[in-house]
Amino acid sequence: MKFDTVVIGGGPAGLAAAICASKGGASVLLIEREARLGGILKQCIHDGFGVVRFGEKLSGPEYADRFIRELAQTNVQVSLFSFVTRTVKNQNTYNITYVCKDGVRHAECDRIVLATGCRERTRNGIFVHGDRCAGVYTAGAAQNLVNILGVMPGKRVVILGSGDIGLIMARRLTLEGAKVVGVYEAKPTPSGLTRNIHQCLNDFDIPLYLSKTVTRVFGETRLEKVEISDVDEKMRPIVGTEQLVDCDCLVLAVGLIPENELARDLGITLDPKTKGAVVDQNCQTLADGIYACGNALHVNDLVDYVSESGETAGNHCARPFKMRDLKPIQTVGKLLYVVPQRLDVNSDVSKVVMYFRASEELADQRLTVTAGGQKVFDRVYGKLLPPEMERIAVDFGKAANLDDIVVKLEGK
Amino acid sequence: MEMVCIVCPNGCRLSVERTGDKVTVSGNKCKRGEAFAVNELTNPTRSVTTSVKTTVKGYPVISVKTDGEIPKGKIFELMNLCKQIIVTEPLPIGATVATDLFGTGVNLITTKTMEETNE
Ligand SMILES: Cc1cc2nc3c(=O)[nH]c(=O)nc-3n(C[C@H](O)[C@H](O)[C@H](O)COP(=O)(O)OP(=O)(O)OC[C@H]3O[C@@H](n4cnc5c(N)ncnc54)[C@H](O)[C@@H]3O)c2cc1C
Numbered sequence: 001m002k003f004d005t006v007v008i009g010g011g012p013a014g015l016a017a018a019i020c021a022s023k024g025g026a027s028v029l030l031i032e033r034e035a036r037l038g039g040i041l042k043q044c045i046h047d048g049f050g051v052v053r054f055g056e057k058l059s060g061p062e063y064a065d066r067f068i069r070e071l072a073q074t075n076v077q078v079s080l081f082s083f084v085t086r087t088v089k090n091q092n093t094y095n096i097t098y099v100c101k102d103g104v105r106h107a108e109c110d111r112i113v114l115a116t117g118c119r120e121r122t123r124n125g126i127f128v129h130g131d132r133c134a135g136v137y138t139a140g141a142a143q144n145l146v147n148i149l150g151v152m153p154g155k156r157v158v159i160l161g162s163g164d165i166g167l168i169m170a171r172r173l174t175l176e177g178a179k180v181v182g183v184y185e186a187k188p189t190p191s192g193l194t195r196n197i198h199q200c201l202n203d204f205d206i207p208l209y210l211s212k213t214v215t216r217v218f219g220e221t222r223l224e225k226v227e228i229s230d231v232d233e234k235m236r237p238i239v240g241t242e243q244l245v246d247c248d249c250l251v252l253a254v255g256l257i258p259e260n261e262l263a264r265d266l267g268i269t270l271d272p273k274t275k276g277a278v279v280d281q282n283c284q285t286l287a288d289g290i291y292a293c294g295n296a297l298h299v300n301d302l303v304d305y306v307s308e309s310g311e312t313a314g315n316h317c318a319r320p321f322k323m324r325d326l327k328p329i330q331t332v333g334k335l336l337y338v339v340p341q342r343l344d345v346n347s348d349v350s351k352v353v354m355y356f357r358a359s360e361e362l363a364d365q366r367l368t369v370t371a372g373g374q375k376v377f378d379r380v381y382g383k384l385l386p387p388e389m390e391r392i393a394v395d396f397g398k399a400a401n402l403d404d405i406v407v408k409l410e411g412k
Numbered sequence: 413m414e415m416v417c418i419v420c421p422n423g424c425r426l427s428v429e430r431t432g433d434k435v436t437v438s439g440n441k442c443k444r445g446e447a448f449a450v451n452e453l454t455n456p457t458r459s460v461t462t463s464v465k466t467t468v469k470g471y472p473v474i475s476v477k478t479d480g481e482i483p484k485g486k487i488f489e490l491m492n493l494c495k496q497i498i499v500t501e502p503l504p505i506g507a508t509v510a511t512d513l514f515g516t517g518v519n520l521i522t523t524k525t526m527e528e529t530n531e
Pocket of ligand 1: 008012014085120138
């Protein structure tokens with residue numbers, strides 16, 4: 001089968017991309033490996049989604065439902081239980097191989113949207129040593145067990161990582177009757193929103209321990225205890241501070257990384273800072289016709305921006321091909337990353353949405369964007385935190401020259 | 413006393429003074445912060461999201477939420493109530509599975525449509 005666009009991944013990014021590409025007139029195939037659409041939102045049953053877009057506090061499934069319904073009004077062809085294993089470039093098109101219930105299938109297309117989401121760091125990724133026992137889960141796996149399968153991962157739980165996912169799981173497991181003995185965080189400050197510290201931990205008297213990490217796990221077949229150590233400023237465990245904590249379940253909420261197996265196959269240039277593809281303002285990667293959006297592009301903290309990037313990619317997929325002229329976007333100052341990393345000066349530059357994160361907690365900062373030495377954007381921030389992504393919209397049309405684009409963050 | 417407003421992701425740090433019947437709030441960026449602080453002192457409430465069991469194929473559990481806030485002290489009572497609920501037919505999103513929780517007028521509703529599956 002030949003399609004204009006194939007979208008890989010049916011989470012909020014892929015749903016938005018497929019809807020927009022189809023509305024723009026493209027023929028679209030949406031490929032999802034799971035039984036249902038919605039991606040990770042299916043298991044994020046807590047509320048707080050869609051505050052920016054809908055001005056309401058929706059649960060994850062409710063947010064996804066709005067897009068799934070909209071998708072049903074379009075001509076998008078959906079293939080569930082379908083796992084994309086390979087993508088290769090032909091002369092002018094791409095060939096996609098996917099495995100589904102009927103066996104191995106192929107689809108040909110002009111454009112691909114990578115909306116494959118992110119994966120979680122595991123025990124190996126953070127160097128926890130010890131026995132190979134049952135009872136160690138990533139937060140996402142634990143969330144899936146409780147919220148989709150209705151099974152509890154344990155009775156006495158230690159949570160490593162104080163990001164929002166760790167905090168939300170602490171509350172969820174407590175509500176379902178588990179004893180959460182503590183949330184342990186290696187950094188000196190919690191990573192999650194203050195609001196979540198309050199409503200997920202304080203409301204249920206769950207202790208939060210800072211500058212501590214799990215260094216070893218013990219258990220014959222099932223986890224029995226973990227060793228907790230204090231860490232120094234460089235987050236290295238301090239010998240002599242070890243302490244044993246009894247538990248039958250360890251939940252690792254230690255970070256997300258964009259899922260980019262397919263991008264790697266296609267030889268797409270990745271940004272070492274975001275771990276996702278390098279893209280222009282239309283979410284097009286450095287390979288013509290291949291787009292990346294949502295958490296596959298960079299890990300977002302608000303799903304509203306995930307949908308936004310999917311829409312950007314989808315809208316552009318429906319436009320005719322045009323030669324690009326890509327200019328690099330340079331960053332100066334304490335910026336963890338800026339997306340997009342390129343500006344295509346042959347397409348619309350008047351409403352360029354940019355996302356950035358500061359590399360450390362900073363007060364009283366000024367962000368400026370200049371092109372050819374001319375200032376096109378300027379904003380002052382009272383406070384910037386790495387866990388909170390910022391979004392700006394820049395009109396590069398104001399600049400006479402787009403040769404030298406710089407995003408700069410400096411003390412005000 | 414100090415508290416954190418949980419109405420929206422801003423998470424304003426509130427200072428709350430109580431003199432007799434009068435409560436003064438500062439540190440809030442919007443009006444909702446003041447209402448939250450007063451409520452938190454007099455009758456703290458929360459919305460709750462959780463799940464209930466089902467006998468429908470493909471759905472061991474279905475996600476639900478309170479369609480308003482219930483007293484904070486009733487959260488575990490609600491969890492116990494949820495353990496007794498078993499959904500036996502595919503329900504659409506927004507369907508009521510328990511009404512008028514603890515006389516508050518708040519209902520427990522589904523947050524996901526249960527599709528007939530082809531698994
Ligand atoms: C455990 C966890 C909890 C989270 N909690 C929150 C939260 O509370 N609030 C919040 O705002 N954000 C949360 N997030 C972030 C959340 O991922 C994003 O908000 C949003 O869901 C990302 O959307 P997405 O479409 O980019 O990715 P996803 O929702 O992950 O969707 C990606 C989809 O691609 C499919 N896929 C991947 N590879 C292939 C392939 N090769 N072939 C076919 N299909 C494929 C997957 O099955 C999946 O359905 C959480 C993330 C995780 C991992």
